[in-house]
Amino acid sequence: MQTFDNASSGAIVLSMAKRIIENRAYLSEIDGKIGDGDHGVNMAKGFGMAAERLKDEDASLAQALDTLGTVLMTEIGGSMGPLYGVMFTEFAEVIEGAEKIDAAAFSRMLHAGLAGIRSIGSAEVGDKTLLDTLVPAVEAFDKATGEGGSFAEALQALVAAAEAGRDSTINLVARIGRASRLGERSLGVLDAGATSCAMILGELAVGARQRMEG
Amino acid sequence: MQRFINDPDLVVEDTVKGFVKAHSDIVRLAENPRVVVSRDAPVAGKVGVVTGGGSGHEPAFIGYTGRNMLDAVAVGELFSSPTAKSFHDAIKEANSGKGVVVLYGNYAGDNMNVKMATKLAAKDGIEVATVVANDDVCSAPPEERGKRRGVAGEIFMWKIGGAKAAQGASLEEVRATAQKAIDSCRSIGVGLGPCTLPAVGHPNFQIEPGTMEVGIGHHGEPGVRVEPLKTADAVARDMVKIVLDDHDLPAGTEVAVLLSGLGATPLNELYILHDTIESEISARGLKIVKTWIGNYFTSLEMVGATLTVMALDDELKTLLDVEARCTIIL
Numbered sequence: 001m002q003t004f005d006n007a008s009s010g011a012i013v014l015s016m017a018k019r020i021i022e023n024r025a026y027l028s029e030i031d032g033k034i035g036d037g038d039h040g041v042n043m044a045k046g047f048g049m050a051a052e053r054l055k056d057e058d059a060s061l062a063q064a065l066d067t068l069g070t071v072l073m074t075e076i077g078g079s080m081g082p083l084y085g086v087m088f089t090e091f092a093e094v095i096e097g098a099e100k101i102d103a104a105a106f107s108r109m110l111h112a113g114l115a116g117i118r119s120i121g122s123a124e125v126g127d128k129t130l131l132d133t134l135v136p137a138v139e140a141f142d143k144a145t146g147e148g149g150s151f152a153e154a155l156q157a158l159v160a161a162a163e164a165g166r167d168s169t170i171n172l173v174a175r176i177g178r179a180s181r182l183g184e185r186s187l188g189v190l191d192a193g194a195t196s197c198a199m200i201l202g203e204l205a206v207g208a209r210q211r212m213e214g
Numbered sequence: 215m216q217r218f219i220n221d222p223d224l225v226v227e228d229t230v231k232g233f234v235k236a237h238s239d240i241v242r243l244a245e246n247p248r249v250v251v252s253r254d255a256p257v258a259g260k261v262g263v264v265t266g267g268g269s270g271h272e273p274a275f276i277g278y279t280g281r282n283m284l285d286a287v288a289v290g291e292l293f294s295s296p297t298a299k300s301f302h303d304a305i306k307e308a309n310s311g312k313g314v315v316v317l318y319g320n321y322a323g324d325n326m327n328v329k330m331a332t333k334l335a336a337k338d339g340i341e342v343a344t345v346v347a348n349d350d351v352c353s354a355p356p357e358e359r360g361k362r363r364g365v366a367g368e369i370f371m372w373k374i375g376g377a378k379a380a381q382g383a384s385l386e387e388v389r390a391t392a393q394k395a396i397d398s399c400r401s402i403g404v405g406l407g408p409c410t411l412p413a414v415g416h417p418n419f420q421i422e423p424g425t426m427e428v429g430i431g432h433h434g435e436p437g438v439r440v441e442p443l444k445t446a447d448a449v450a451r452d453m454v455k456i457v458l459d460d461h462d463l464p465a466g467t468e469v470a471v472l473l474s475g476l477g478a479t480p481l482n483e484l485y486i487l488h489d490t491i492e493s494e495i496s497a498r499g500l501k502i503v504k505t506w507i508g509n510y511f512t513s514l515e516m517v518g519a520t521l522t523v524m525a526l527d528d529e530l531k532t533l534l535d536v537e538a539r540c541t542i543i544l
Binding site for chain 2: 041077078082120177185
């Protein structure tokens with residue numbers, strides 16, 4: 001059975017932070033088309049602060065996710081602070097104490113994060129938000145394992161579905177958040193939250209696969 | 215971009231530092247540097263009154279902190295909700311044991327962060343009630359009033375809520391009266407020019423020269439229509455019509471009027487607008503008993519104005535007259 005080690009995988013969060021910081025301008029640019037244009041700025045600030053706290057720590061994945069979630073929730077406001085903050089702290093709670101993370105634990109982690117987001121937000125799939133990335137990604141992961149796929153294969157399915165979900169937001173009309181005020185004028189543009197969510201899930205999947213054992 | 219800033223990422227920190235230095239007789243900074251607290255707070259035996267929101271709207275939100283107004287204010291990044299932690303810390307600062315009412319505007323981030331802060335406060339044993347402002351007429355049709363944004367009507371909601379709390383009312387009474395205040399408000403914004411978040415560096419929307427955006431939001435959310443810029447008289451008539459057509463007020467109703475600049479509109483132009491606003495409101499048989507004109511709730515350096523009309527009953531009229539001491543004279 002494929003697993004990866006919890007204790008030695010905190011660096012996955014550093015890779016996530018690197019990816020978000022590299023895309024600071026890009027995320028702000030796409031947000032600026034239909035939102036405030038500060039998504040990249042705020043995300044890079046939060047992920048950067050978390051990376052700074054983690055850089056000299058030998059954190060487990062659970063500890064690193066908890067640090068990231070706590071920083072986002074307590075230091076970064078807006079909508080993305082609480083939404084991603086809840087997601088990462090829920091992720092952390094599920095895998096806390098686990099020595100190895102297998103596909104089943106990974107799925108539980110994804111579901112807990114999604115449930116956390118749903119407990120504070122009111123968006124549904126199709127509203128042009130990060131849920132358009134996250135929900136199909138979680139479903140694809142479960143479907144792959146349900147059909148007998150390996151953990152690594154399921155992670156591949158997760159990434160493909162996340163990217164397809166992200167791209168689906170181009171053809172959606174925003175129904176929630178600041179972009180919703182634009183109505184039809186929000187068509188033709190990627191949602192910034194859906195885009196950053198695909199980056200986050202991508203780094204998580206790549207990091208897990210690189211560390212895969214068994 | 216020609217701005218008085220040091221570091222674009224520290225605009226809020228630097229704003230709050232200067233604000234607290236200027237008004238240290240009225241406010242102090244909490245241990246959390248994103249929470250501004252009235253020197254009087256917490257006031258024994260009084261329901262705490264809290265708000266919070268993104269920065270860039272000064273004097274809102276921090277400028278309304280003070281005696282008989284807001285006890286504590288959570289401060290967010292520019293145009294971005296404060297954290298749940300800051301709302302939670304503001305609630306704690308305002309709490310004297312009689313409960314705390316959070317009076318805030320209807321935005322996705324604020325809704326989430328206030329919800330989380332309320333849960334955190336409940337764990338501390340603090341009873342929290344909330345009122346969400348939705349006075350911006352153009353942000354959703356009347357049948358979806360719950361989706362409307364909160365704008366300058368929030369100032370009336372704070373004023374009324376703060377005054378009610380100062381009279382020793384219970385948490386439920388303060389909540390209900392603040393709710394009545396915002397339900398009595400209707401607002402409309404007209405934008406003539408965009409604004410720029412310093413960290414982004416370019417305007418976050420465009421208004422073509424020679425045009426205006428009717429129904430614009432406090433962060434440049436698009437209005438209901440873009441049309442050629444008209445005379446002040448025509449704009450004023452349009453603003454009054456939009457606000458009052460949404461608010462079925464019988465002739466003889468007393469109203470309070472708040473006309474706020476959005477940041478880069480000269481005060482004299484607000485008076486030019488008001489000349490016709492006053493005539494139009496009076497022509498509908500309504501009686502203006504209070505008028506505030508100035509930069510009460512801005513949007514960085516946006517060019518434009520918002521008009522808020524609040525219908526008054528005896529209670530609201532009395533509460534509007536309760537003296538408050540904050541950095542803004544109300």
